[in-house]
Every structure is written in structure tokens, then in C-alpha cells.
Amino acid sequence: MNIRLLASLFVFTAAVFCASCGGGEGKLYPVEGTVTLDGQPLEGATVTFANGPVTGSALTTASGKFKLISAGKEGVPAGTYKVVVIKKDTSANEAASAVAADTHDSGKAYLEMMKQKGMKVGTGGKGGEGVKEKSLVPEKYAKGALPDQVVPASGEVKIELSSK
Numbered sequence: 082m083n084i085r086l087l088a089s090l091f092v093f094t095a096a097v098f099c100a101s102c103g104g105g106e107g108k109l110y111p112v113e114g115t116v117t118l119d120g121q122p123l124e125g126a127t128v129t130f131a132n133g134p135v136t137g138s139a140l141t142t143a144s145g146k147f148k149l150i151s152a153g154k155e156g157v158p159a160g161t162y163k164v165v166v167i168k169k170d171t172s173a174n175e176a177a178s179a180v181a182a183d184t185h186d187s188g189k190a191y192l193e194m195m196k197q198k199g200m201k202v203g204t205g206g207k208g209g210e211g212v213k214e215k216s217l218v219p220e221k222y223a224k225g226a227l228p229d230q231v232v233p234a235s236g237e238v239k240i241e242l243s244s245k
Contacts, residue, residue: 109156112149112230114238116141116166118218123168123242126218130162130230137162157232164227166240170215218242 112130116123122145129138130149137149137157151157216223222242230238 107158109151109154110159110233111156112137112232112234112238114147114234114240115145116147116240116242117145118242119244120241122146123166123218126166126168128240129165129167130157130232131165132157132160132162135160159232162230162232163225164230164240165225166218166222166227166242168217170217219244 114128116126116128122143123141124143124145126141127138128141128147128149129136135151135158137151139147139149141147148155149157219226219242227240
């Protein structure tokens, strides 16, 4: 599975969750912007704005651009939002996908993924405990270190991340 498919699945799940919360009756305001890491556009990152049960999420493009979607529609309701940005290393999943494509053997693909993630086979399900996918941006950005954003925004949102 590639990162875009995983991120799309995450955004879709978030949209379905938000739709079931019932809070999406009000007007939605478009929110778009750019995410950079050390001054360079950050591709494939998930940007999430959260305000209680209301969330808007997007995946950044190659140029670092994003447009938030909530409840399956573009935009989010007015409010103040906590902002998180995540980007995980999915190279283990991509390596497993490559093995599956080359050998047409999902078992070998699974073993390759486990090997890449440092998991052990035959440990009764305990080999993967504590194994985390590597974050490609500092973890602080997934834990609320970014300033809150007020919607409606006056112009494009610029999210500047630093690896230091």
C-alpha cells in the first residue's frame, strides 16, 4: 500500500466519523494552505484541524498544498482548531507491496513487512508490541505543538515545520 492510499483511507475514515457525529449542519468555510519542513514543501503529510468532535483533514500534495475536508465536504465550520501534522515512514509497507507484486505471494509480503518493522515471527502475537512506524516529522507536531487556527481564516494557512 502506498502512502497516498493510506492517507486517503485515513481522511475517508475521519470524514465518515465526523459525518456520524451530527455536528456538520452549519456553514463550512474553505481552509487551504501549505506545509513546509525546513523551508521545503512537505508531500504526503496528513494535516488535521480538530475542534472537539469536528475535524477536517487533508493530504498534502508534492508542493505541500492542502484543502481541508470534513464530513465529506470541502471546508470546516467556523471555530478555533488544534492543528496536527503527521507523516509516517511507510517504507516497510511499500517493501511488502513490492514483494507481493514481484512474487504474487501475500505470505512473503507479510513476512517482509514484519522484517522491515523489526517484528518477530512465531511469538504468539507479541513480536509487534511497542513497534511504531517512524515519523518523518518531529512527533511534537502530532501532539499539538502548532498554534491554533481560527476559521474562517483570512487567506492561506501557512504551516512551517522545523526538523530541529
